[in-house]
Amino acid sequence: MADSGPPPNFIRDIIEKDLKDNKNEGRVHTRFPPEPNGYLHIGHAKSICLNFGLAAEYRGLCNLRFDDTNPSKEEVEYVESIKYDVRWLGFDWENREYYASDYFEQLYQYAIQLIKGGKAYVCSLSADEIREYRGTLTEPGKDSPYRERSIEESLDMFVCMRKGEFPDGSHVLRAKIDMASPNLNMRDPVIYRIMKASHHRTGDKWCIYPMYDFAHGLSDSIEGITHSICTLEFEDHRPLYDWFLDQLDVFHSQQIEFARLNLGYTVMSKRKLLGLVEEGFMTGWDDPRMPTISGLRRRGYTPESIRDFCERIGVAKKESTVDITLLEHCLREDLNQRAPRVMAVLRPLRLVIDNYPERKMEELDAVNNPEDSSMGSRKIPFSRVLYIEREDFREIPPKKWFRLSPGSEVRLKHAYYITCGDVVKENQTGEIIELHCTYDPESRGGWTKDERKVKGTLHWVSAAHSLKTEVRLYDHLFSKADPDNVEEGSDFKTFLNPNSSETLTSCRIEQSLKNAKPGSRYQFMRQGYFCVDSVDSSHDTLVFNRTATLRDTWAKIEKAQKKTEK
């Protein structure tokens, strides 16, 4: 048995059985069918990876098909963003870019066929009445008084519906199935409604639009889709999906349902994400805190890490909420191999090396990535006045602290050993404003002949040779792991994390970053992975987004210490 490759799942099992039975002449053809009514999010990425992945794995094809049957919610802006995102994720639909709206004429003919066969009728009940007639979960519905309208009359009226002779909502076309079915979807579902709205692709050509259940399965059939993969909530729709294909006697795609992705500390519904954008809680769909593909991209996530994540979470029918740490792990694993290391000081503390000559500047060698020697090295300037991270100094060092403190010796990465002397404080506030240290000239490069142990290694930048920059630190969008789980009358926005974004404006980065490209990713040593914000960076000032932190062992130790003190 193959012990490599993607892990098994129930959909692969189905496909393999179909292949074995030579169903569909051995073809595997899937599709990714977004509705262009919002931006794609990481949940869609799961579906995209699944559909395109399966097609690639079984030498099949995957179409990109926009499910654009409701012009009141759909826009070209969304189709453009969706195409961009799917491509960015690394998938190619070649020339198979389709739209349900491409099939409107064909779908209309299918509807005519149903009417002629006595399988559909024009119903003139109001929306409210249709709801009343539908019955409830426990009681059967009752037949519409229009159910036995003659085929000729329905046909005539449907043609008039298309011609625009009736106002919105006055009539609908319904499938004639069974008003007593325990499955509400089978109680004479509406398949066409009158909607005098302009469509982003067909303009004003149509004023009747097909409903999802009718359009989707038939679009699958038209495209020869063998495995139509969708999410769990459509399970109840499968009998209807099958019914249309059977009545019309057309190519029968197989609908397969899987559990959608949920992630902790965020929300995944397009409606909720739209709300956050429209109500100004987010700067846009691409706010780096959003779980959208555009948000993750701007945040610094790589397509590779997202694909890896989608493969690792698996595919099953159990509703699940994946731990956000898995996504972060995938990102770190990818960037650890590929991101150049660089030094940046987020909260600068001035440090003067008293025994280092005033005007001297030397260039020290710094390896770009210890994981990959092919990435080479660069020179970084060192001088008498530096900045180090404010939190790397403690006047009173706690246990196991091996960063800087009065009298202690630490290593400045790639540079020298320094020992801390005087601590200069601001008179009024007592705030530490400057540190005075001495360096050991024998420790150039960061080691000495005597091989004495220096446990702490700090990152730093030269004050005169560094660039001022803005850095944005991000945290979970919500402070609650399951923000969807709200009490009656409350709102998921109550759980928005007030600290999900923090902007630091006086950061310093090494000058090698001067021409860093928008979107490029770096590891700020000892801190995390950051990427150049592609929206707010300017020629004067680069803006960095923190994608993910590095694992912080000291924070863990300190937390444990505080816990035992209690």
Next chain:
RNA sequence: UGGGGUGUAGCCAAGCGGUAAGGCAGCGGCCUUUGGAGCCGCCAUUCGGAGGUUCGAAUCCUCCCGCCCCAGCCA
């Protein structure tokens, strides 16, 4: 109290009648010019519960329980 699904570790997830994979998280240790990375080890005598069938059950049968979805002219 209708119908459709689903329960394996804190979170995912394999398993398909032969005696509980793997990943994340967590916890120890080693190593380290990033307290990063890496490496080593630990982490389910038991699969929602109770019965039953079987030499043998997470896998088959029965009953029970929990959770999710469905009453748009949304998708």
